[in-house]
Amino acid sequence: MAKKRGYHHGNLREALVEAALGLIEQKGPTGFTLSEAAKRAGVTPAAVYRHFEGREDLIAEAARQGYEIFGDLMEYAYSTGQPSALASFEATGRAYLAFARRYPGHYVAMFESGISVNRTPELAAAAKRANGILEKAAEELSQHIPADKRPPASMFSAHILAMSHGVVELFARTAPGSIAPFPPEDLLESGIGIYLRGLGLIEKDS
Incomplete structure (x- = not known):
């Protein structure tokens, strides 16, 4: 079983933006959750809130x-x-x-x-x-x-x-x-x- 990369892997903020961009292309800007973005980036949902208050803030950065x-x-x-x-x-x-x-x-x-x-x-x-x-x-x-x-x-x-x-x-x-x-x-x-x-x-x- 692959081990989660965790909060300290590389640049988490950028990894989350990249994850969001992929989800936006697939599902549209309102078709995904922060949990999905976190999963795609390989971190827990809680780690997302170290950088973004919500999905809208993540999309705004994208x-x-x-x-x-x-x-x-x-x-x-x-x-x-x-x-x-x-x-x-x-x-x-x-x-x-x-x-x-x-x-x-x-x-x-x-x-x-x-x-x-x-x-x-x-x-x-x-x-x-x-x-x-x-x-x-x-x-x-x-x-x-x-x-x-x-x-x-x-x-x-x-x-x-x-x-x-x-x-x-x-x-x-x-x-x-x-x-x-x-x-x-x-x-x-x-x-x-x-x-x-x-x-x-x-x-x-x-």
Whole structure:
């Protein structure tokens, strides 16, 4: 019989987050208990409370880590598109899809768990940093629009995030009925193109 690793094995906090991420992918953010996370991490349920007060705190930490990864990916995408503001903006949209596919547990913890980004200062800071990159790209792209007609960068970026999230939920996840006749990347790119043309940020097709 395998011996439990116990509280002092490695980094318990990180082991619990990894366990939670696996359970989130399998059962969703509300489909598992702390006891299940503890069992998967190889410790007793009581040991969990040395690090987290409850399941929501554990999910919040998974979300914080997700936003840190997300922010890094967005920052990289933004920088690789320079010096073109349009290329940077489009790259950040594609990075959203890439993140959702590569880090599904983090993605769900961040966007589908119901956990507020203001639950902890650390989570709020990580979310603000990640979202701020797309806002910066939106602001740079819309500089030539007259100030009185220019949408706020936060609204501009929120529209693109909503569009990206919709593509992920409807067409980039392996849910029944989610098959689309076009690749998710093409759907997102064409949607962003329509949006940007509507704002006069890119030329209309002839």
